[in-house]
Amino acid sequence: MGNRQDSDLYVxxxxxxxxxxxxxxxxxxxxxxxxLDSDGHILFCSERMSASLGxxxxxxxxxxxxxxxxxxxxxxxDRKISKEDIGQLFLLSSAELELAFRGQVIDGMYDSxxxxxxxxxxxxxxxxxxxxxxxISIGDFxxxxxxxxxxxxxxxxxxxxxxxxxxxxxxxxxxxQAESASxxxxxxVRHISHEIRTPLNGVITSLKLISQEPDESRKSRLLEIANxxxxxxxDLVNEVLDFSRIEExxxxxxxxxxxxxxxxREVEAGLSAKAAEKDMFLQFDLSPYLPTSVITDKRSLQxxxxxxxxxxxxxxxxxxxxxxxxxxxxxxEHKLEIEVEDFGIGIPEQDVRxxxxxxxxxxxxxxxxxxxxxxxxxxxxxxxxxxxxxSVESMxxxxxxxxxxxxxxxPTAQSTDTHAQTDQPPPGSRFHGKVLLVDDNAINLELxxxxxxxxxLDIVTASDGAEAVATEKGQDFDLILMDIExxxxxxxxxxVQIRGxxxxxxxxxxxxxxxxxxxxxxxxxxxxxxxxxTKPVANEALVSLLARYLPxxxxxxxNSPIDESESEEVSSMESLLxxxxxxxxxxxxxxxxxxxxxxxxxxxxxxxxGELVDLMCGDDLEKCRQVSHRIxxxxxxxxxxxxxxxLREIEHAAKDGRNFTQAESDxxxxxxxxxxxxxxxxxxx
Amino acid sequence: xxxxxxxAVRDMVEAQFGEEAWQKIAEDAxxxxxHLLSLNTYEDQVVxxxxxxxTKMLGLTPVQVLEGFGYYFVTETLQNNYKxxxxxxxxxxxxLLENLNALHTSIKATFTGYKPPSFTVTHIxxxxxxxxxxxxxxxxxxxxRGLVAGAAAFYxxxxxxxxxxxxxFPDGESTRFRLVRE
Ligand code: HEM
Numbered sequence: 076m077g078n079r080q081d082s083d084l085y086v087x088x089x090x091x092x093x094x095x096x097x098x099x100x101x102x103x104x105x106x107x108x109x110x111l112d113s114d115g116h117i118l119f120c121s122e123r124m125s126a127s128l129g130x131x132x133x134x135x136x137x138x139x140x141x142x143x144x145x146x147x148x149x150x151x152x153d154r155k156i157s158k159e160d161i162g163q164l165f166l167l168s169s170a171e172l173e174l175a176f177r178g179q180v181i182d183g184m185y186d187s188x189x190x191x192x193x194x195x196x197x198x199x200x201x202x203x204x205x206x207x208x209x210x211i212s213i214g215d216f217x218x219x220x221x222x223x224x225x226x227x228x229x230x231x232x233x234x235x236x237x238x239x240x241x242x243x244x245x246x247x248x249x250x251x252q253a254e255s256a257s258x259x260x261x262x263x264v265r266h267i268s269h270e271i272r273t274p275l276n277g278v279i280t281s282l283k284l285i286s287q288e289p290d291e292s293r294k295s296r297l298l299e300i301a302n303x304x305x306x307x308x309x310d311l312v313n314e315v316l317d318f319s320r321i322e323e324x325x326x327x328x329x330x331x332x333x334x335x336x337x338x339x340r341e342v343e344a345g346l347s348a349k350a351a352e353k354d355m356f357l358q359f360d361l362s363p364y365l366p367t368s369v370i371t372d373k374r375s376l377q378x379x380x381x382x383x384x385x386x387x388x389x390x391x392x393x394x395x396x397x398x399x400x401x402x403x404x405x406x407x408e409h410k411l412e413i414e415v416e417d418f419g420i421g422i423p424e425q426d427v428r429x430x431x432x433x434x435x436x437x438x439x440x441x442x443x444x445x446x447x448x449x450x451x452x453x454x455x456x457x458x459x460x461x462x463x464x465x466s467v468e469s470m471x472x473x474x475x476x477x478x479x480x481x482x483x484x485x486p487t488a489q490s491t492d493t494h495a496q497t498d499q500p501p502p503g504s505r506f507h508g509k510v511l512l513v514d515d516n517a518i519n520l521e522l523x524x525x526x527x528x529x530x531x532l533d534i535v536t537a538s539d540g541a542e543a544v545a546t547e548k549g550q551d552f553d554l555i556l557m558d559i560e561x562x563x564x565x566x567x568x569x570x571v572q573i574r575g576x577x578x579x580x581x582x583x584x585x586x587x588x589x590x591x592x593x594x595x596x597x598x599x600x601x602x603x604x605x606x607x608x609t610k611p612v613a614n615e616a617l618v619s620l621l622a623r624y625l626p627x628x629x630x631x632x633x634n635s636p637i638d639e640s641e642s643e644e645v646s647s648m649e650s651l652l653x654x655x656x657x658x659x660x661x662x663x664x665x666x667x668x669x670x671x672x673x674x675x676x677x678x679x680x681x682x683x684x685g686e687l688v689d690l691m692c693g694d695d696l697e698k699c700r701q702v703s704h705r706i707x708x709x710x711x712x713x714x715x716x717x718x719x720x721x722l723r724e725i726e727h728a729a730k731d732g733r734n735f736t737q738a739e740s741d742x743x744x745x746x747x748x749x750x751x752x753x754x755x756x757x758x759x760x
Numbered sequence: 761x762x763x764x765x766x767x768a769v770r771d772m773v774e775a776q777f778g779e780e781a782w783q784k785i786a787e788d789a790x791x792x793x794x795h796l797l798s799l800n801t802y803e804d805q806v807v808x809x810x811x812x813x814x815t816k817m818l819g820l821t822p823v824q825v826l827e828g829f830g831y832y833f834v835t836e837t838l839q840n841n842y843k844x845x846x847x848x849x850x851x852x853x854x855x856l857l858e859n860l861n862a863l864h865t866s867i868k869a870t871f872t873g874y875k876p877p878s879f880t881v882t883h884i885x886x887x888x889x890x891x892x893x894x895x896x897x898x899x900x901x902x903x904x905r906g907l908v909a910g911a912a913a914f915y916x917x918x919x920x921x922x923x924x925x926x927x928x929f930p931d932g933e934s935t936r937f938r939l940v941r942e
Contacts, residue, residue, distance in 0.1 A: 203844050213849050213859050223848065224869040230841040231870055234764070235799040245793050 107195040141167035175201040277304030370484035391419030418474040505531035508553030518709035540564025614663035656714030691735040700729035764798035788813035830906020
């Protein structure tokens with residue numbers, strides 16, 4: 076470092092004391108070098124410079140070849156290089172040659188003369204901006220030149236800038252979404268409060284009016300309003316809870332194997348009344364290629380259907396809603412393809428896009444139904460959680476079609492003849508086997524016999540436990556249906572005897588009883604019974620129970636639908652007769668059978684009731700308990716609710732050893748007379 | 761690695777397999793928009809996770825993904841912003857490879873904390889070179905194969921790798937390639 080001055084870094088001029096850098100050193104540090112005189116004549120070019128200029132340049136004037144873009148305007152005017160230019164940044168460009176240089180002019184020696192030496196580098200930014208494929212290479216640059224780094228920096232900064240822009244756009248979008256979600260939630264709270272107020276008012280007002288209402292039938296009408304308003308409230312609250320559960324990610328799907336057709340019938344039954352109110356027809360088209368049973372989340376599927384069809388009923392103003400179910404099967408992938416289509420008012424385009432969003436409710440909703448606005452977003456979430464998709468198409472004035480898919484597991488083959496499986500057999504199925512039916516109540520025995528006979532079974536009856544034990548010994552049965560409360564030998568004791576000594580371990584014995592506490596059922600099971608069936612026995616429950624134990628074959632569907640025409644008189648009957656139980660009984664056994672059995676019931680009960688009224692005033696409370704039990708159970712079978720319940724009370728009171736007053740027995744007589752009346756009328760209708 | 765690399769992986773997946781495929785991979789690898797800022801540095805693990813998820817979701821082998829990515833990086837990613845720079849550093853693929861250390865040194869001046877690989881070229885004949893790749897990272901040799909193929913495509917050349925040997929290189933990876941230009 077010390078004696079740099081003495082080295083050949085600086086060459087002392089013989090004429091003046093200016094120090095100049097040797098051309099040799101310049102050529103080592105810079106690939107592109109030129110020597111110039113003060114008029115700009117080119118005296119010397121380095122090899123790379125010559126190559127880069129292309130044609131010979133010695134003797135030419137720099138200012139004729141290049142446009143001087145720096146330093147300043149002065150040089151341009153006098154076209155001379157002077158001492159003032161030393162140390163300045165020179166910028167030269169030639170569009171014609173597609174060349175540009177940047178560099179410095181320094182003081183130097185060439186051919187023993189003072190000259191200006193131009194140390195050049197390619198002017199990168201000019202070249203990148205003005206020439207598509209610059210004729211430069213890395214060898215043109217001195218190692219210390221930072222232009223390339225600068226260019227890289229520029230490129231990457233540009234890129235980073237656009238990344239940041241894209242990112243901030245995304246953040247902005249997220250912020251907008253969050254804000255609109257929060258606005259929607261506020262709107263939702265307002266909306267739901269409003270929706271809740273209406274049914275809540277219904278509950279409060281009708282309860283208030285009930286206390287002041289002397290008229291029984293109007294009272295019960297008010298109670299009905301309170302009930303239905305409370306149910307609507309419950310639905311609203313449930314929907315909100317469901318939604319928040321799904322939002323929190325606590326959605327548990329549970330797959331089960333079930334039959335599609337009965338499932339669809341349940342949906343139809345659940346919605347047909349609402350549809351009828353609006354004069355709307357529900358049509359269900361099930362593809363013939365559907366498997367009989369599928370494995371998927373049945374509850375969710377039903378829920379989706381209730382929701383979509385229910386919406387169509389509520390809002391579409393269509394007179395027809397078609398639900399189509401088809402099967403998509405490819406390789407290992409199976410799914411149900413379901414469409415719910417109406418031909419009503421349609422949905423405006425801007426709403427179609429939003430309708431799966433939470434809290435959306437159509438503004439043009441004309442109905443006075445209560446709605447959380449969550450239904451569709453819940454539906455969408457559920458479908459997606461189950462691996463399906465949902466979409467909607469709609470045309471104003473033409474209708475709306477929802478289409479969704481629901482993955483199912485490999486369908487089992489189309490059901491053929493006989494099989495013993497656990498799910499609900501298709502309606503019209505015929506069972507095979509011999510059943511021992513045990514009940515001390517002749518009416519119940521008759522009813523059950525009709526039901527079982529209709530299902531194709533051989534039936535043998537016994538009217539108490541002892542008779543059951545004896546009958547079982549002589550014959551082979553596939554199933555025993557056993558009442559519990561019976562004289563001589565209770566059902567549980569009869570079971571113990573039938574299974575005694577290790578006999579009949581595989582013979583299913585099912586309790587038929589109105590006692591349904593889990594303790595009771597546990598007790599029956601410890602006595603050797605398989606399970607219990609609740610009385611009064613409903614056809615549906617009976618069929619699925621039988622399917623668990625007996626083989627069946629699918630028959631044709633000849634289930635006669637019930638026609639529900641009675642309406643006006645119903646309200647006066649209501650408190651005495653539960654029409655639902657009554658109707659389903661008539662539906663299950665047919666009206667002819669019903670008329671016959673009801674005749675039997677009235678005849679027998681009239682007589683037994685006389686006996687009971689006497690017993691109530693006497694001492695034999697055990698007998699009183701037994702008789703009231705017997706009549707209660709057959710009365711309830713026909714839906715005679717008030718009578719049945721009163722008899723149950725008497726049964727329990729007798730059990731507790733309580734005596735009855737004359738007034739009580741008179742009242743029972745009247746109740747029976749009224750009930751008989753209502754029953755006869757319902758039967759005649 | 762720099763976000764620039766992440767972005768390049770995303771661009772490749774989106775271009776070749778669609779946006780949805782990228783969404784799945786990003787979700788699986790735990791990558792979000794924050795990981796796509798080109799001048800930000802991230803743990804190397806992020807890009808390894810991305811490659812791992814891509815392998816899983818696209819049903820390809822890691823070698824296929826890395827080779828494809830190397831090819832895409834030169835023929836697509838660098839073309840957007842760095843095309844002129846590539847041209848400045850090389851007029852042929854061999855020249856580019858020779859100047860790669862200089863290029864990466866320049867990059868280092870911008871991308872601070874950049875851990876560049878090293879490429880050493882030895883000429884065997886005008887159309888044959890010996891290329892030694894050294895990196896502080898492991899597992900990226902297939903990426904280099906893709907880059908070489910991409911560079912050849914960029915210069916419209918046909919270059920093949922005729923030999924490839926691993927070289928012992930503690931805490932990283934080194935590979936010697938023999939490249940022949942036809
Ligand atoms: C202007 C062009 C280029 C730019 C801006 C660039 C930039 C980068 C960046 C940012 C990384 C990530 C390194 C880190 O984050 O530590 C990287 C890695 C890498 N680059 Fe480049 N690169 C360029 C050209 C090339 C070319 C042409 C090749 C080879 C033909 C190449 C080979 C590699 C390799 C092999 C890696 C992986 C790192 C390793 O092996 O350790 N690059 N590059």
